[in-house]
Amino acid sequence: MQFDRGSGAVMCDPGFAEQVRKESRVAFDRCYQCLTCTLGCPMARYMDYPPNELVRMVQLGLKKEVLGCSTIWICASCESCIARCPNDVDIPHLMDVLHQMALREGVKPKEPHVKKFHDAFLDPVRMFGRQHEGLMSAEHFMRSRDFSVKTLKVAAGLGMGMITKGKLKILPPKSGKGKSEVKRLFKVTMKRKTP
Amino acid sequence: MKYAYYPGCSQEGGEEHFGKSTEAVCHALGIELQEIHDWTCCGASSGHFTNEDLSAALPARNLAIAEKMGLDTVCVCAACYLRLRHTRHEVRHNPGFSKKLEGLLDLPYEGKYDVRHLLDIVVNKLGLDAVKAKVNKPLKDLKLVCYYGCYLMRPPTVVAFDNPENPTAMDRLMETLGADVRDWGAKVDCCGGSLMLTKSDAVHEFVGSIADRARDVGAEAIVTACPMCTMNLEAMQKGKDKLPVIYFTELMGVAMGLPDTKKWFKKHLKSPAKVLAAHGL
Numbered sequence: 001m002q003f004d005r006g007s008g009a010v011m012c013d014p015g016f017a018e019q020v021r022k023e024s025r026v027a028f029d030r031c032y033q034c035l036t037c038t039l040g041c042p043m044a045r046y047m048d049y050p051p052n053e054l055v056r057m058v059q060l061g062l063k064k065e066v067l068g069c070s071t072i073w074i075c076a077s078c079e080s081c082i083a084r085c086p087n088d089v090d091i092p093h094l095m096d097v098l099h100q101m102a103l104r105e106g107v108k109p110k111e112p113h114v115k116k117f118h119d120a121f122l123d124p125v126r127m128f129g130r131q132h133e134g135l136m137s138a139e140h141f142m143r144s145r146d147f148s149v150k151t152l153k154v155a156a157g158l159g160m161g162m163i164t165k166g167k168l169k170i171l172p173p174k175s176g177k178g179k180s181e182v183k184r185l186f187k188v189t190m191k192r193k194t195p
Numbered sequence: 196m197k198y199a200y201y202p203g204c205s206q207e208g209g210e211e212h213f214g215k216s217t218e219a220v221c222h223a224l225g226i227e228l229q230e231i232h233d234w235t236c237c238g239a240s241s242g243h244f245t246n247e248d249l250s251a252a253l254p255a256r257n258l259a260i261a262e263k264m265g266l267d268t269v270c271v272c273a274a275c276y277l278r279l280r281h282t283r284h285e286v287r288h289n290p291g292f293s294k295k296l297e298g299l300l301d302l303p304y305e306g307k308y309d310v311r312h313l314l315d316i317v318v319n320k321l322g323l324d325a326v327k328a329k330v331n332k333p334l335k336d337l338k339l340v341c342y343y344g345c346y347l348m349r350p351p352t353v354v355a356f357d358n359p360e361n362p363t364a365m366d367r368l369m370e371t372l373g374a375d376v377r378d379w380g381a382k383v384d385c386c387g388g389s390l391m392l393t394k395s396d397a398v399h400e401f402v403g404s405i406a407d408r409a410r411d412v413g414a415e416a417i418v419t420a421c422p423m424c425t426m427n428l429e430a431m432q433k434g435k436d437k438l439p440v441i442y443f444t445e446l447m448g449v450a451m452g453l454p455d456t457k458k459w460f461k462k463h464l465k466s467p468a469k470v471l472a473a474h475g476l
Contacts (some may be wrong), residue, residue, distance in 0.1 A: 042385045046397050077240050079349035083359055093352075096243050103245070113393045122242035125249035125253075129202035129235040140392055154395045157428045160278055167209035167381040178235040181256060181301070188299060189248035 012061035020058055024097040029190055030087040031055045037081035047071040048110070051091050053082055058094070067102040071095075073111035116143040126186045128172045129179035133162070135172075199261035199308075200228035201279065203272035204236050205422035212459035213422050217313060219453050223329060226322060226455050228269065231260050237278040242391045251292065252299045257301035258310070265321035267309040268317055271444070273421035275323035277354055279310045288418040313346060313353065313355040314420045314443060315356040318364040323371045331452045333371045333373025337474050340379045340414040341365035341443075342405065347382055359383065365443055369418060374451035377412040381405045388427040395431075402431040406438050415470045416441050429464040439467035449476055 002010055021028070031052070033174045038050040049057065051073070057066050068139065075095040082090050109115040120139035124132040139157065141147075162168040206214030221228050234257050242250035258279060261268045270276050285292040286306035296304055317326065348359040357364045362382060369376045384405055388396035405428065409417050411421045416439045418423045440463070450454045451472065460468045 009209070040388065042401060043390075043394075043397065045392065073392065076387055077244075077346045078388055080345075080385065083314070083349045090350075099244065100247060111393070114390070116306050117393050118241040118244045122249075123244060125236040125238065131208065131236050135393075144393075145312045150395055153393065154392065154431070158464075161430065162209060165213075165462050165464065167462060169208055173204065173207060176233045176257070178233040178451050182235045182253070184250065185252045185256065185299060189246055189252055192244075 002006065010060070010062065011064075013063040014061055016061040016063040016066075017059055018039055019099070020094070020097060022088075022095055023101070025096045026090045026097070027056050027087070028040065028058055028066065028089055028094060031059070031089050034086060036084050036086065038086055039088075040080040042078060042080070043074050043076050046074055051075075055089065055091065057100075068109045068110060070110040072098045072102065073114040086098070105187060113146050116140065119143060121156045122186075124172075126183060129182040130173035133171055134147050134170065196225060196316075197227040197229060197266060198269040198311075198316070199264045199266040200230045201237075201257055201261070201268055201275060203270055203422070205272055205276040205413075205426075210422035210462075213271060213425070213442050214457050215455065216442055216448050217310065219455060220444045220447045220451070221313070223349055223448075223453060224296065224317070224325065225317065225453055228319065229264065231257055231264070231268070233415040237275045239274045239278060240277070248295060248438055250278070250298065251282060251285070251296060254278045255286070255296050255300055255304050257280060258306075258308075259274050259300055259304035263302065263306055265308070267311060268311055268378070270309055271313045271420070272423070273312070273344060276310070276312045277346040283310055288311050288317065311401065312356070312420065314364055314368070315346070318368055319445075321369060324432040326368065326447070327371050328374055329448045332450055332476060334369070334446060334450050335373050335375045335377070336472065337471070337476065338377060338413050338415045339374045339446075340377050340409045340412060341369060341382065341417050341418045342386075342409075342428070343382050343422060344385070344388075344419070344421050345385050347420060351435060359429065363400055363421060365418060368443060369446065372446060374446070377414055379408055379412045379414070380410045384404075385426050386421040386427045386431075389426055391431065398427065398431050399433060402428055403433060409438055414438065415473075416467055418443050418446060426464075432465075432469050437465045438471055439463065439465050441467045 035052050038044050038052045044050040054071050072095050124135045236241050238253035278383040283306045343362050348355045366376045387401040420443050425440050460466050
């Protein structure tokens with residue numbers, strides 16, 4: 001957290017909360033810190049700030065901390081929090097808007113592998129119009145260069161299973177005109193810098 | 196009963212046995228599936244993770260084609276189900292969203308027709324009596340737990356067709372097939388599917404806990420209705436004694452005596468054939 005050198009107060013970006021409010025249309029001001037979101041969040045203990053704290057940080061305008069934290073990247077999008085929130089604060093959507101904002105503003109993701117996984121997922125879709133699991137996995141490893149033992153173990157187990165069970169398709173998925181239509185959709189949506 | 200069918204990428208890739216069993220079961224039950232011509236990926240989690248407009252356009256393109264067909268859409272992947280339903284929900288409740296789509300798609304989309312998961316259609320539209328009439332090999336004494344995961348029920352305002360904290364649709368369907376269905380506490384827990392390759396420690400823990408709790412109530416297999424959950428639950432269980440994970444459509448195929456069930460089982464990372472054989476199935 002950044003502190004003002006003179007007063008010792010936490011440095012806020014006063015426009016940040018309004019920017020998030022406008023872009024997400026999530027009513028995060030309604031949060032009264034009941035902690036229901038965090039109690040049911042499977043990823044909370046892996047996050048640097050649990051969901052309830054993240055919401056408070058957005059309210060306070062702590063832009064740098066919010067866009068730079070791990071929470072926004074490792075949210076599993078399980079939608080438990082919004083299913084249970086007594087005030088309908090759509091935290092999963094808030095997470096989406098926050099990491100999209102981080103990407104647009106060039107903030108280095110605290111969890112780079114997660115970002116790279118999503119890039120690897122979308123790439124075959126952009127190319128073929130449909131997913132290609134083999135290419136997606138290969139791309140993920142090329143992009144993330146995550147050759148840690150635990151990740152390789154998962155990949156090897158899954159990869160071997162996929163091959164021996166004949167689950168891994170080599171040829172790209174079939175698709176007709178849809179392929180070029182999806183390419184076009186990627187082109188027009190991804191070039192927009194602001195929502 | 197006729198629907199526009201959105202198979203989804205997994206059902207043409209690694210989880211094609213879910214697609215094949217879906218088609219076989221629907222055919223046997225008289226649910227006519229008309230595949231959405233030239234359908235494309237819904238973008239799933241990675242779409243809305245990356246770009247709001249892209250995550251709106253990818254599902255909407257498919258729904259626009261289905262709307263032209265004049266039919267409600269059915270899908271079997273829970274992730275596709277959420278993305279398609281979310282898009283329709285936004286079109287119907289958020290004028291700004293429709294306006295955005297107009298500038299992106301080359302077909303109009305007004306959200307006229309419904310999007311439903313096959314489980315919802317079988318249980319709530321077709322009805323369990325119609326299923327019961329087709330059962331000729333009851334899953335007698337087969338001890339099962341039903342796993343719903345996240346997107347069949349959450350977020351409730353967009354997708355839920357049952358009690359989001361304690362759904363019973365799949366449980367009732369399996370009971371109709373004659374199985375011994377056990378109540379348990381992990382029905383709607385998250386298995387962490389989207390973080391399989393990036394936060395594998397957490398995912399091993401989630402999957403381990405789900406499998407342990409299934410064993411605690413005596414289950415011999417876990418029944419699912421989502422390819423992401425199935426793949427993750429199969430791949431991320433640790434140890435030698437893994438619980439098989441079976442699609443609800445495959446078990447319907449078994450109970451209805453459909454011919455291709457053995458072929459479907461060959462595609463599982465952990466084949467359910469042995470557990471079923473122990474019960475003469």
